Amino acid sequence: MPIGGKISSSAAVVAASPLDQVAAEVTAAWAGHDAPPEAIVFGHDLRAGLSLPVTEIREYFAAVVVLRWPRLRAPAETEIAGRARAAVGHGARAMLDGLHPELAWTGSALELRYPHQHGRWSLDGHHLTLLPTGFAGAEVYALPDAPTGRTLWYAPRGHGMLRLPGAPQPSSAALLGSSRAAVLALVEAPYSTGEVAHRLNLSTGTASHHLTMLRDAGLVVAVRDGRRLLYQRRPLGDQLV
Template sequence: MIEWEFGPADVAGLRFAHSPMAEVVSSVFALRGEGGPHESWRRRVDPELPRWPTFRAVLCGPLGYAPDFLTPPPRTGRPGLADELAEVAATPLDVVAAQVAAGWAGHPPPPEIDRFGRDPAAGLARLGAEIRAYAAVAIRPWWPRLRAAAATEIAGRGRIAAEHGARRLVDGLHPRLGWDGAALQLRYPHKSGRWSLDGHHLTLLPTGFAGGQVYAMPDSPAGRTLWYGPRGFGNVWATGPVPAAGERLTALLGPTRAAVLTLLAAPHSTGEVATRLGLSAGTASHHLTTLRDAGLAAAARAGRRVLYERTTLGDQLVSEGN
């Protein structure tokens, strides 16, 4: 068990954001895994890694370490990749050199890492260019879904806090997270420790590529962040048939409305629901409105789109009806 000192007074400083660089870095962690919802994405991206040797050397080193300067806490709730890369580019060069070297401590570094010791400015510029190129291949095609999943997660957490209070918001974030009123608890069976916010606010980052893991930055001078997978993160990569609704759910709601509610395990717009279920836009809108009015689905705006996702009550109904 890892504990992060986090009392009721700290709730006032709690904020949510969605970080493109958190998605970039956690996607590299996902590349190291096997199976799971990322498997088809991994098969597509992994062969491309040799195109970005500096990126690969910095983020795929022998210690599995990602430099903290790559993921500063977002200044706004919805930064773009260019915004965050501008912050990365402004990192003091001595910090860049030290953190890059730390990822190869005790191992002979390749030329791409040695460059940061000789000319950290050139190394950082090269790294930034390769991050942009990597993101164009590995992140951009999935970006609307990743952003939508985060937006719906954040809106849903706001509803939970309003309806049930801050404790429920924090305690229900992730299966590996809990809150006892004095500390945020990260449930890892083979790790232990205790951290402090040390005067910083905590930024929670729903991150699609985090999947079932929780990643914490407990001692960065820039701030404290915690990355976790939003609800329904596995559906970000779903391309196959829509899961069938259960017989009891179908009998209760009717086949079309049951199919819509089943689909809303992940956020969808009206158009996406219509396309995936073969409905007219008007029919999809009618069912979504009905589910929303019944408290089974909730709507959240993500940019110009309105996204629908199941509420806790909707989750319970689908679970019991399958």
């Protein structure tokens, strides 16, 4: 589906939310804080209150997200693929390792280490959804007690590659060239030559050349997976990215 269709569909879902649910979630979100006028309106006119975020979501998407969609999507997809491989190959603990500097798995609980905030939450039978997003910045955000599920928002590895048009190129691009730097940024999770070529719109020969050069420079490692050869960044490559 085109990205315009995605936002129209998502905005339609928001607009169709039960008004009592919307009111409860807005009230909970501002508990203990001075609510802005946009939130106060929910107390006396739910439909008017809901129409504002739907309109603003559409406007923000058109002004910001559409122009940067490929750069927003690629790190998130890479993060999801890498975490899934870690979970399948080594279990849930490996999937959570290195997720975020403020998160730590103790063996029985996932700790979010913010010194001025305290609380304990249980999954209560719900799944925990990990949501990598280019909009989290350096923080990790938790939705720990929503009736519909539990969620953690965090920045995926490689989110630092996201930048406004015209901003300075990252050091990896300056050293390697933009195409090879894009390859290095992508292979945070293991990818084959064909997958790299497809995701970055390169020819297979070009992708193979870049991967070979990065391997010879010690920035990526090649691992045999059945009949496929998968490439993944080494720690030195992580530091450069």
